[in-house]
Amino acid sequence: MSSSVTIVALAAGLAGFSLPAIDVPTVVVRAAGDCSAAAAQVVAETGGELLSAQPTADGKCVVTVLIPGNGGRPKKVTVKVPM
Secondary structure, three states: OOOHHHHHHHHHHHOOOOOOOOOOOOOOOOOOOOOHHHHHHHHHHHOOEEEEEEEOOOOEEEEEEEEOOOOOOOEEEEEEEEO
16 A cells, blocks of 8 residues: 555646655764775775675675776676775
């Protein structure tokens, strides 16, 4: 069942009314075991685009990046690096 807020927003949009934009704050939380520095290092070294960075139980990070190709498909590379 649709919520009444969704129905009102849809009806307002169909009637030509615009609803005010809602600013949603972005929160970044860093904690022990954070792979952000390791991910930044791999991205800088490879020139790739970050896909994921996951901590492991042994204190390392598994970082996956896409490295641009020469007009072809990018290459997916996964690297395990220390935190």
